[in-house]
Amino acid sequence: MSVALRIVSVMQQIAKDQQITLPPLSDDVLLHETGFDSLAFAILVVRLEDDLGIDPFTISEDADFPLTMGDFIKAYENVLA
């Protein structure tokens, strides 16, 4: 499964557990429009850390957190590439 698909599938699982209704997850959707709160994002980053073996935000040298779904997926792809 591609990284993008894995991220989306983990998000769908969390949305189900947390009773969040996700919009269609296209690349240009803003992360704050996903309905994910801090807890949901924290669960997401930790699940992906367990799943993919990385947390791209902790190891990054700059402080920027992605704003869109596309940037979020790219952050993982860049480290794994």
Place this chain on the structure above:
Amino acid sequence: MQTMNAGVINPSTDSPLRLGGRPSPAKSWLKAIELTSRIEADPRRLFADLVEDWAKRQPDRPALIAEAETFSYRALAERINRYARWALSAGIEAGDTVCLVMPSRPDYLAAWLGITKVGGVVALINTRLVGLSLAHCVNVADAGHVILANDLADVFEAALPHLNRAPKIWTHGSHGNEASIDAALDRTDGSPLSPAERRGVTINDRALLIYTSGTTGAPKAASISHRRILNWGGWFAGLTDASPEDRLYDCLPVHHSVGGIVAPCSMLNAGASVVLSDKFSASTFWQDIVRQDCTLFQYIGELCRYLLKAPPSEYESRHRLRLACGNGLRGDIWEAFQARFAIPRILEFYAATEGNFSLYNVEGKPGAIGRIPPLLAHRFPAAIVRVDMDSGKPVRTEDGLCIPCACGEVGEAIGRIGTGDDGGGRFEGYTDAGETEKKILRDVLAKGDAWFRTGDLLRLDEAGFFHFVDRVGDTFRWKGENVATSEVHEAVADCPGVVEAAIYGVAIPGADGRAGMAAVVVDDAFDLAEFRKRLWRRLPAYAWPVMVRFCTALDTTNTFKQKKQQLAREGFDSRLVTDPLFYLDAKSGGYRPIDADSYKRILNGSLRL
């Protein structure tokens, strides 16, 4: 790379929660967010309820340990209920204030947890206060009742004439008289409270008053809600990854938010144990840590510095510590401290008692006070804005807005005020609405927005880590306390023979913060010994001027503000300053002249202030 774990994880062999014995930063954050996100769901669940739940699950595990007494979880839960019922029987209504004037011991926590459980508000009074400054704090609380350690009865009596109202005094630690709270507690029942007894208290209600000197004058009473206590406990339980097996050593003052709430509540939240010591001693610190088998300790930067200066102890690396948590450990000693004492992990944080945001250095980067967690960045309420260092005021553009600092630029840290779910943090303010307003900065990034002023100068680096620089303007830190120059100024100016005075802090090499210096213009009525005596009666020890400079006149600006910046820059260099200079001799307790020799000894650290 900022962490040792990222990128080397093998998901098939590493347990999901622990990596090499410690959680990854993302997992630390998750645990803290999980613990704190439950708080709003049940607004009637207070911190005392978490203690009662642990008492059911592990009644015999020690909760609070000290020389004075040790409480198991069961004993603590019962004691809390006794204090709650005492408050009801004493006629303390929801919202009424009780002053607590007691040294650090387990019963101190039981007292405030119990009284606040039924809606009382507890003002945590510094036991080092005397005279007018003690009276000021009791007056601000407008308390009808005071719980007073028997040993402090004389000190309190001296403050009585200055009180606005006469509170009912309950003595703690003496069974002999009718005002004994111990006897009153013995007559109450420690079983769980009925819903009626709980009087519908929620997390929105005020629980504590904690005094802070901040940037704007005399001590102010910051309002602390039950929500805040639960949040502090939850964040720190999560970020320290606390478990029931942990035991934390806390020798910080319990009337402060860190020593009194953050440290104990982080552990009680997780069913762990806390060792309370009523004072810090560099010579017995490591022995205590080993003897009590502690796995964590709570520090302030000054404590770390004293430990590092102390001669080696045979106990200093024989401990079982896994973490030191605290604030103020600076970059110049961080690595030496961590290496010499073999401390596996350091969790440095930044927060203010009344502040509306906090920072955590979960990654353990030496010298940094914290980092905006990337996964919370989109809604993180902190910013740094440019300030005029002489006036201490934020710089504004032509259209009236503040100027966010660039990366690496020093400015004042501020926190957007909101309710949490709107990208801001709650600011609960002080008992004095005027003082509350003084801490609010408006029209910052947009017209109509409101931010909390921390009074702290910070700098953000390129990797997103914050670094502490100094306090803005007048207030400075000394021996771990913020010293408000206005309060010292009042005391100094009241002394006979003082015509004019300016109070400011001067940097001393190798010491944290700044030492208080009083520049005074005096007349014939002045007597140095009398001056010292009066200040001792009026000010807490950390606020005593460490140095005195006798000037013939004090320069003022054209708006009649004192030119303190210049005086502070001149410091205490006896080669540059021709005015007579004195320092406070720690040994004799008196002021002595600074000459070439004592100046040299202050600089090389052989003369300690």
